[in-house]
Amino acid sequence: MVSRLFKLLIPVFLTGMVLLNIIPLLLLIFLSLGSSWMWPHLFPGPISLSSWKYVINPAAGSLPALKTSLQIALTATLINLILAMPAAKSLAHYHFKGRKACELILLLPALIPPWAVITGIHKTFIYLNLTDTMSGVILAHLLPTLPYMVRALTISFASIDYSLEEQAYLLGGNKSQTFFYITLPQLLPGIAAGSILSVLISLSEYLTTLIIGGGQVLTLTLVMFPFVNGGNPSIGAAYSLLFALMALITLFSLDTFINRYYSENKLY
Amino acid sequence: MFKKILALFLTLGLLTAPLAGCRQTASLSPDKELLQADFSQIQKEARGQTVAIYMWGGDESVNRYMDEWVAPRVEKELGIKLKRVPINDAREMINKLLTEKEAGKTKGSIDIMWINGENFKLAKDNDLLWGPFVDKLPNYNRYIDGEDYQIKYDFGEDTEGLEAPWGKAQFVFIYDSNKIASPPDTVEALKAWIKDNPGRFTYPAPPDFTGSAFIRQILAGVSSNYDRYLTASLDRESLETEITPLWDYLNQIKPYLWQKGITYPENIAKLNELYAQGEVYMTMSYNPNYADNMIKQGRFPATTRTFVLKNGSLANTHYLAIPFNAPHKAGAMAVIDYLLSFEAQLAKFDPANWGDGLAISLAKLSPEEKEKLKQIKPGKAALSPEELEKYKLPELSGAYVDIIEEGWFNHVAKN
Amino acid sequence: MWPKIKPYILILPALLTTITLFLGGIFGGIIRSLSAGKPGEISFYxxxxxxxxxxxxxxxxxxxxxxxxxxxxxxxxxxxxxxxxxxxxxxxxxxxxxxxxxxxxxxxxxxxxxxxxxxxxxxxxxxxxxxxxxxxxxxxxxxxxxxxxxxxxxxxxxxxxxxxxxxxxxxxxxxxxxxxxxxxxxxxxxxxxxxxxxxxxxxxxxxxxxxxxxxxxxxxxxxxxxxxxxxxxxxxxxxxxxxxxxxxxxxxxxxxxxxxxxxxxxxxxxxxxxxxxxxTRRWGKTIKPGGKENGFQTV
Structure with missing residues (x-):
């Protein structure tokens, strides 16, 4: 009896949850397509593309902002990969003194919104001429993203099957060949997970970009803020969708790229 | 291992600390030479520069005027690329400059900033401004009446040529004539109206610019001797005590505000949205033509109109200034000069673009220019220039603005 | 010698970055929060x-x-x-x-x-x-x-x-x-x-x-x-x-x-x-997870 009730309830519950995730998306789409949304209409008035036109309009600067957002997110992710790869290998494979402490330090920044920490080194950034520059913003974005990359890669390294590497050596493969053909493909799921989180977090960052970028480095999040915080609601909706679309396309291409690499280099 | 980390971290701290010292050397002469140079020389130097103008970015029509009207013309006529950097609040610029000044950064990123009032006072008091430069601008000398009180004094603070007037604004209330037949015309009548229509009025919480202005607008109405506040002579405590009638007024209307005054919209855009949705029946603006702009965009009902209080309606001038560490001072001067030209002022005045008041003096215009100006008619929601002029009141001292905002928090918001 | 310091060398770049940004930020924050008094003096004001x-x-x-x-x-x-x-x-x-x-x-x-x-x-x-x-x-x-x-x-x-x-x-x-x-x-x-x-x-x-x-x-x-x-x-x-x-x-x-x-x-x-x-330490101690690591796993 109880399990039959369960059988009925679970799909209902899950459907409800999925709907709660989808309804806002649909609402944003409707809202972005109207010009006014007067009480008590459920949907905005006459369908119009004016908000999209405003968002796409070169003067509004959304497209350069989109480019800046992506540049920052992808560069930060690449740097994260380079930094995290050896660190994760070290954490996963070696038992050394202070390993726990190192891991703790590496993961700690994930706990605190980066702006709260950045305020403390804001002045150092100014001395080093890093404020108002994209490099400064990228550097600041490493703070919240690196822990996720380290974590994802550590898990991947921990689950590597080393017998394969040994076999490769025995068959005469050199170090780099072994890495690219044996180790890397096994790491790819971790690389994908780490990169996706890193890209998403960097794209979403607002206050850190504002503090370090000083308004000169305009990402999409910065450009959309005034509209989301009380401005024209349909422009706000259009920006929100543009952001989601950007994130989705980036993640999808990242996924495809990594998967293709994965299948091309699959040796076993 | 932990010791090693600690050691490393200390070394890093030591490495970055001395940098503070060695960066303080300021670059000197070129800026001073600029103030002596001939304007054609300045324009020549400005050609090819990219000038960053930092300004509040929350108004679509202002942004459009800058991006679509000014920027292409400046590029074509002066060879300067104008980069508009939108910000949420003018205070952000002051902060940025303060931090840069503290860190000894002599080459900043702001070339022009749009400021007035308490932010100008902060900038002036902290030596964040470059100049005086306004008398170097040909258009300033030609069109601006520098001795006019409303131009020379920004919220009671002497501008000393550190900022050039760009436009004038006046505080108006906006209402829906479909819902309110005859709007209140005094602060007392406004209070009565709010009490009769519970939940239909609110104002943005300071430090929002318009919300802060609303509070000063009420102060002008409830105080018997408003002129007393034009110059700063009282300290914080005496001012806060003296303006008790203001706190009383705001506390008396509080239970009748939108959401019973539990919360306030935190910016003017949110209040405008509440008005657009019909949740409240009034909003307000420091731009007399704002209602028309919104009607045109289809966001406010077509029956929207504006009114002012007979107790007086606050008016201010907004300005353009050049920070001490602006990287392109010549370009900044050339752009500001252009923005003071008759054409640029006329286009800005046109409600089709922005609808902002003129900074240039009517008396200094040629007959043809006056004729052109007459062609531009205010929108149907706006009041006539005569009506606005009749109740015009100057803003009180910039030094008081922050005190009143903080006082509002302690005496009104917290209750 | 090499095998002994290798893990440290590998982890150093990431660690340095984090220490500079994160601990540097917190450290800087603490210093500035104590600088409310006269310049150069520690103040708990x-x-x-x-x-x-x-x-x-x-x-x-x-x-x-x-x-x-x-x-x-x-x-x-x-x-x-x-x-x-x-x-x-x-x-x-x-x-x-x-x-x-x-x-x-x-x-x-x-x-x-x-x-x-x-x-x-x-x-x-x-x-x-x-x-x-x-x-x-x-x-x-x-x-x-x-x-x-x-x-x-x-x-x-x-x-x-x-x-x-x-x-x-x-x-x-x-x-x-x-x-x-x-x-x-x-x-x-x-x-x-x-x-x-x-x-x-x-x-x-x-x-x-x-x-x-x-x-x-x-x-x-x-x-x-x-x-x-x-x-x-x-x-x-x-x-x-x-x-x-x-x-x-x-x-x-x-x-x-x-x-x-x-x-x-x-x-x-x-x-x-x-x-x-x-x-909550007692919770979840009954059974240890199969793998030692959890979370952030790709799906």
Whole structure:
């Protein structure tokens, strides 16, 4: 009896949850397509593309902002990969003194919104001429993203099957060949997970970009803020969708790229 | 291992600390030479520069005027690329400059900033401004009446040529004539109206610019001797005590505000949205033509109109200034000069673009220019220039603005 | 020698970056928070100001309440959803389960400020839900409760649940993937229901990643800015909004105060988290997870 009730309830519950995730998306789409949304209409008035036109309009600067957002997110992710790869290998494979402490330090920044920490080194950034520059913003974005990359890669390294590497050596493969053909493909799921989180977090960052970028480095999040915080609601909706679309396309291409690499280099 | 980390971290701290010292050397002469140079020389130097103008970015029509009207013309006529950097609040610029000044950064990123009032006072008091430069601008000398009180004094603070007037604004209330037949015309009548229509009025919480202005607008109405506040002579405590009638007024209307005054919209855009949705029946603006702009965009009902209080309606001038560490001072001067030209002022005045008041003096215009100006008619929601002029009141001292905002928090918001 | 220092060399670049940015930031913050007095002197003035300020404590309690409530709600909801996904995987179709999991991850595509915006257009007094209820004659024009910019912080809580629940699912779902169907079959033979199986065998495996996830969410939520900025109330302000407004007040003398608020909050979060950790230490100790690592696993 109880399990039959369960059988009925679970799909209902899950459907409800999925709907709660989808309804806002649909609402944003409707809202972005109207010009006014007067009480008590459920949907905005006459369908119009004016908000999209405003968002796409070169003067509004959304497209350069989109480019800046992506540049920052992808560069930060690449740097994260380079930094995290050896660190994760070290954490996963070696038992050394202070390993726990190192891991703790590496993961700690994930706990605190980066702006709260950045305020403390804001002045150092100014001395080093890093404020108002994209490099400064990228550097600041490493703070919240690196822990996720380290974590994802550590898990991947921990689950590597080393017998394969040994076999490769025995068959005469050199170090780099072994890495690219044996180790890397096994790491790819971790690389994908780490990169996706890193890209998403960097794209979403607002206050850190504002503090370090000083308004000169305009990402999409910065450009959309005034509209989301009380401005024209349909422009706000259009920006929100543009952001989601950007994130989705980036993640999808990242996924495809990594998967293709994965299948091309699959040796076993 | 932990010791090693600690050691490393200390070394890093030591490495970055001395940098503070060695960066303080300021670059000197070129800026001073600029103030002596001939304007054609300045324009020549400005050609090819990219000038960053930092300004509040929350108004679509202002942004459009800058991006679509000014920027292409400046590029074509002066060879300067104008980069508009939108910000949420003018205070952000002051902060940025303060931090840069503290860190000894002599080459900043702001070339022009749009400021007035308490932010100008902060900038002036902290030596964040470059100049005086306004008398170097040909258009300033030609069109601006520098001795006019409303131009020379920004919220009671002497501008000393550190900022050039760009436009004038006046505080108006906006209402829906479909819902309110005859709007209140005094602060007392406004209070009565709010009490009769519970939940239909609110104002943005300071430090929002318009919300802060609303509070000063009420102060002008409830105080018997408003002129007393034009110059700063009282300290914080005496001012806060003296303006008790203001706190009383705001506390008396509080239970009748939108959401019973539990919360306030935190910016003017949110209040405008509440008005657009019909949740409240009034909003307000420091731009007399704002209602028309919104009607045109289809966001406010077509029956929207504006009114002012007979107790007086606050008016201010907004300005353009050049920070001490602006990287392109010549370009900044050339752009500001252009923005003071008759054409640029006329286009800005046109409600089709922005609808902002003129900074240039009517008396200094040629007959043809006056004729052109007459062609531009205010929108149907706006009041006539005569009506606005009749109740015009100057803003009180910039030094008081922050005190009143903080006082509002302690005496009104917290209750 | 080389094998001995190799792990240190490998970890050094990442460690240096983190130490410079993170510990450097905290260290710098502490120094600046102590610089309220004469130049070059250590002064606890900022801390004295904060501890005696009614505004700070009002903000702190407000923030603590919404952070704790949103993490509790998001954890329970996440757990329930993971149970549902587990059921679908075991009983219906593992591909469907994966697909649903992906759909439930949708809010991760939006930044915090869009999450706040979505909650605003859904739940404001004239928002979509209010309109729906009005059309259905279930609510009058002004009878919809105040759910955004409200004194309790409901809007903030709902926005955080919306945004962080997918993260909790992301951390828990990999555990589900590791459980072989054979286990369930074995359980069936022994006469254990799915719910019983979930409670006895799966739930203990979920506890450690759930604790990690909720700890991250709680600590992060406490100082995050965007959502309380958009959905918060005029007084008291969330800690992050309060500190940021002081940091950018235009007066340099307010900066030590802002940094003291941040540092104090960090210490208090650490204390609260330790306390919660000690109290809940007994949980999830019954069975150790199969693999030693959990969470952040790709799916």
């Amino acid at each position: 900022a801390y004295a100001q904060i501890f005696s300020s009614q505004d700070f404590w009002a903000s702190f309690l407000f923030t603590l309440r919404y952070a704790a409530l949103s993490v509790l709600i998001a954890s329970f909801l996440g757990l329930a959803i993971v149970f549902g996904l587990f059921y679908v995987r075991m009983e219906i179709n593992s591909r469907l389960s994966l697909f649903l999991q992906r759909l439930l991850q949708l809010p991760m595509l939006f930044p915090f400020l869009v999450a706040a915006y979505i909650i605003f257009i859904l739940l404001s007094p004239h928002g979509w839900l209010a309109r729906l209820l009005f059309k259905l004659n279930l609510a009058g024009e002004n009878s919809f409760p105040l759910l955004v910019n409200d004194p309790f912080g409901w809007g903030i809580i709902i926005a955080y649940v919306f945004k962080t629940c997918p993260f909790i699912i992301l951390m828990l779902y990999p555990v589900i993937l590791k459980i072989p169907k054979a286990w369930l079959e074995a359980g069936k033979v022994l006469g254990i229901s799915q719910a019983g199986f979930f409670r006895k065998a799966v739930f203990p495996l979920l506890i450690p990643p759930l604790k990690t996830a909720s700890f991250i969410v709680f600590a992060y939520t406490f100082l995050a800015f965007e959502i309380p900025y958009i959905l918060g109330i005029t007084y008291p302000k969330a800690i992050a909004v309060y500190a940021y407004q002081l940091y950018t007040s235009g007066s340099l003398s307010d900066r030590p105060l802002a940094l003291a608020i941040i540092i104090t909050s960090l210490l208090l979060i650490a204390m609260i988290s330790c306390l919660v950790h000690i109290i």
